Amino acid sequence: MTDQQPGHGNCLLEVRGLTKVFGELRANDGIDLEIKSNEIHALLGENGAGKSTLVKMLFGSLEPTSGQIFWKDKPVRITSPGQARALGIGMVFQHFSLFEALTVAENIALSMDQDVSIEGIAEQAAVLSREYGLPLDPHAHVADLSVGERQRIEIVRTLLQNPELIILDEPTSVLTPQEADRLFETLAKIRAEGRSVLYISHRLEEVQRICDRATVLRHGKLTGACDPRLETPASLARMMVGSEVKSVSNAGGTITDEILIETRNLSAPARTPFAVALKDVNLKVRRGEIIGIAGVAGNGQSELFDVLSGEETVPDADDVRICGTSVGRMGISERRLLGAGFVPEERHGHAAVSDMTLSQNMVLARHHSDADVFLTGGPLKIIRYDAVKKASERIVREMDVRMSGEDPVASSLSGGNLQKFIVGRELDRQPSVLIVNQPTWGVDAGAASRIRQALIDLAESGSAVVVISQDLDEIFEVATSIAVLNEGALSEAEPASMMTLERIGLLMGGIHGEDTKVEAQHAH
């Protein structure tokens, strides 16, 4: 790709030497990309590889530092999303921008440039959703819809603009396997009409399944362009990660009968209108066991984490038991004293305070459990930062946390390194119970495999571990048994060896909201 003259073949969109620099960081460095008409083109790369930056430049929400974009062989400058849409580029974002209190049709109307009546839009949307196999009730309120249905709104909304290129950012990360299958059918239809799709993902098997060509990014640079169907998952992974990722070894320790975490018919009402109520959750985790809790985001994961950690308490102390003690009414500090450790989903502003140093973040989680080492002065509770620093250095060493400076603020670390520190902070205490929510969300592959290995090692050494995760690969990699959380209810845990993707998908509720949709149609 050295010739400067574009225009050979039937390129819909072509990108030459696109570069974006943020301060010192070259988020995109000389990217070349060609999207032909009538193809599904995959953009592969790990978290932080620069996929989002590239796409934002194509959609006009970021301006390139240098490089050129050609649309149908003509050089263009895309300076705003409005302009991108006018050219014929539509985008479905990973994080939806929908008003929960409004209906589907009202949400679509909000994004239209022209003045169209809500009824007109509802009709158009109904037609489109039938054509493309995207069942959707235009009069339903968004708050009542599942994530998969919300994504359909975004897709229908994009299709209404009649784009020639549709960009989808990690669309399956929030879908059940069955919902994902449905999406793939829709994409095939879109391609059959002569439109193109730029499909962003880090899931290799789906890229191999549906994409015609793939472009791979690593650390902001182009590392390969290929036909994914001619590659193996291993060769694609190598292009993405750069080296072989150390695979996680799961020898399986001995599981004893001693139950370390238990909930009995645990129910908790939703605290806000958009939160999920927990319904009769029964969970038993024995010494040496890792229970993976699968489920699509927003089905009560954070609510379950909060009641297990004690950030939210429940009225009946017996509803939650840790190491044989009824802890339902105890706060998080007391549960930590019993030997429990917790890793919440959100790193910034929950597991760590972004503007505080690592050693201060050490105090955050362990001031109570390690009071004899970290605090002095009796009731004055003077923090001994020398002891704290020593402990945080130990964790940095153990978990191979890469950082600049001696004791940097948490926000200066990359997601993977901060997560290694946060997980290490708990492991360092050798907790007998560990509860982790989305342990490797937004973490690079190297850090993810290290974290997963650490969880397995902890269970093998005789602890009970609960891993709440949306990443089914991760669940299968670490868990000894698997349960599924769906709309606040937890299925019975089944041994991981007996579980299949299909079975999990069914437990996740199959294609979400299908039943409620039929009811809604009857109502009209």
Next chain:
Amino acid sequence: MRIELEKRPAYSALFSMLSPFIALGLTIIAGAILFTALGKNPIDALYSFFIEPLTELWSLHELLIKAAPLILIAVGLSVCFRSNNWNIGAEGQFIMGGVVGSIVPIYFHEWNSFIVLPLMLIMGMIGGALYAGIPALLKTRFNTNEILSSLMLVYVAELFLDWLVRGPWRNPEGFNFPESRSFNDSAVLPELFPASGGANMGIIFALIATLLTWFMMRHMLKGFEVSVLGQSARAGRFAGFSSTKMIFFAFLFSGALAGLAGISEVSGAIGRLQPDISPAYGFTAIIVAFLGRLNPLGIFAAGIILALTYLGGEAAQISIGLPDKVARVFQGFLLFFVLACDTLIHYRVRLVTAVKARTEGEGAS
């Protein structure tokens, strides 16, 4: 066209440190322009405003008298602000501290004992703390906005004091002046160096409060808790800290220090209750807290600078014939420039033209 603030990816640590000094410089320049516009020689005016009060011993005493309440209140507010609780009602807590602390010397005006003064001070602190507890209670129970509730309670306190000194607490031998009895000697805060001027123990209280608060924020788990909850309530909950308890701690702490300032002022500088016991110390202390970067040591210095604007205002009245409201204008300048400097260090200004704004608006939809 509209103006947007865009967060800078990185900000200069140097400028962040210099910010209060830049703000002071800009205030002086703006002051010079103001004086020129009023037809005064700016050099002379600035001299009499900022330098003259520092040239004489008695006025240095006055400086300490004015600085003490400002520092006491602002140190308390710094803890409150750092925990992300916005107590704007220190003026009211100052007044209630003065009122509650005066119960003993007014009802037992013939009681002479070494215990009277400590009792007054403690009661003053309790009065201020309880009064600050009202917005805290409203916030924790009803999710009320504490900025509004604490501010409105200032006016309640002012009117309550006014009613007291005109009604039940009016001095029966005072020829119907709206004043309480004068406090007897054992109820008056002792002066530090009676030979040279009137500075009283208030400044010592301010110094002690500054050092203790600095120690708490810097070294103690409590200070850590304040910072964590101020930056992220969710992370605070993960650490096992309670936001509700912190709201009470922050308000009671700042209220107690404002109350101490109030009773110190009444007992030390005034010697009785009267309708007007504060030249808006409680509001000026907000400026002091921010000028001192919410750091107790910085606040001590900032308190002295703001005290100077009070003296400068008096001096400007006497020597160049400007109204003493000039002091308030200066305080306003200073707060404006401090906040502007801090904002511009963290954000840059971007002008968005109408066309671009429209397309971006579409993009956001």
